[in-house]
Amino acid sequence: MTSENSTGQVVVRLDDVRKEYGQSVALDGVSLEIRAGEAVAVMGPSGCGKSTLLNMIAGLDRPSSGTINVHGDDVGSLNETGLALFRRHRIGMVFQFFNLLDDLSAIDNVALAAQLTGTSAREARKRALELLDNLGVADRRNNYPATLSGGQRQRVAVARALMNRPALLLADEPTGALDRQSGEQVMKLLLDLNQMGQTLLIVTHDPLLAERCASRLIEFEDGRIARESALERAV
Ligand code: ADP
Ligand code: MG
Numbered sequence: 001m002t003s004e005n006s007t008g009q010v011v012v013r014l015d016d017v018r019k020e021y022g023q024s025v026a027l028d029g030v031s032l033e034i035r036a037g038e039a040v041a042v043m044g045p046s047g048c049g050k051s052t053l054l055n056m057i058a059g060l061d062r063p064s065s066g067t068i069n070v071h072g073d074d075v076g077s078l079n080e081t082g083l084a085l086f087r088r089h090r091i092g093m094v095f096q097f098f099n100l101l102d103d104l105s106a107i108d109n110v111a112l113a114a115q116l117t118g119t120s121a122r123e124a125r126k127r128a129l130e131l132l133d134n135l136g137v138a139d140r141r142n143n144y145p146a147t148l149s150g151g152q153r154q155r156v157a158v159a160r161a162l163m164n165r166p167a168l169l170l171a172d173e174p175t176g177a178l179d180r181q182s183g184e185q186v187m188k189l190l191l192d193l194n195q196m197g198q199t200l201l202i203v204t205h206d207p208l209l210a211e212r213c214a215s216r217l218i219e220f221e222d223g224r225i226a227r228e229s230a231l232e233r234a235v
Pocket of ligand 1: 021024026044046047048050051052053
């Protein structure tokens with residue numbers, strides 16, 4: 001199952017990345033590689049730097065030192081315009097609390113991601129509908145986020161994240177705000193995506209999510225990688 005993954009090209013490479021916020025050190029020399037097709041879970045106590053790690057890889061924030069390379073882009077050296085393009089084209093991101101736009105319907109939330117990269121509104125809506133359909137929420141396409149369940153919102157958020165066919169899907173506690181049943185559905189969805197080839201990096205508190213979805217576990221403590229292990233996925 002995992003042998004083909006270990007030969008995939010490197011999608012993410014961090015080399016000795018540090019991030020300081022004032023006096024506090026959020027990342028303290030992190031080096032790691034993620035290859036195409038891998039599903040990597042990051043676990044660790046609150047405040048150990050997991051979200052900071054994802055935000056750095058996504059180009060939402062910059063490291064204090066060290067380098068981050070994603071799909072050939074040296075993220076730290078991009079200017080603001082370059083970073084915006086990088087985020088739109090290379091990265092899909094899913095958050096604990098969905099971060100959908102309240103004033104847009106489900107389909108418009110998803111389509112907007114493609115319109116921002118220059119796709120026509122018509123093409124964008126067509127692909128958005130396909131994705132909503134694949135994720136089982138096409139019948140909710142005209143609903144506003146407030147009228148969707150947590151699980152439905154997260155499916156819409158995943159569709160939005162996939163819209164521009166990102167090299168990497170980043171998920172920060174994607175089941176953290178969901179009840180057990182919706183959480184299980186989102187786990188299944190992430191596993192399916194990975195099995196179709198999507199490279200994943202998932203931050204989670206839930207050992208079940210890591211075991212189900214990830215092929216490798218990285219354990220964080222105090223801004224550093226404390227342990228790494230391969231996981232046997234029980235599918
Ligand atoms: P985790 O996601 O593992 O709970 P975070 O990456 O959110 O941890 O935070 C790591 C550390 O960095 C914490 O001490 C947190 O308070 C600090 N931190 C994170 N983001 C900021 C920020 N924007 N400004 C100041 N401190 C921050
Ligand atoms: Mg966090």
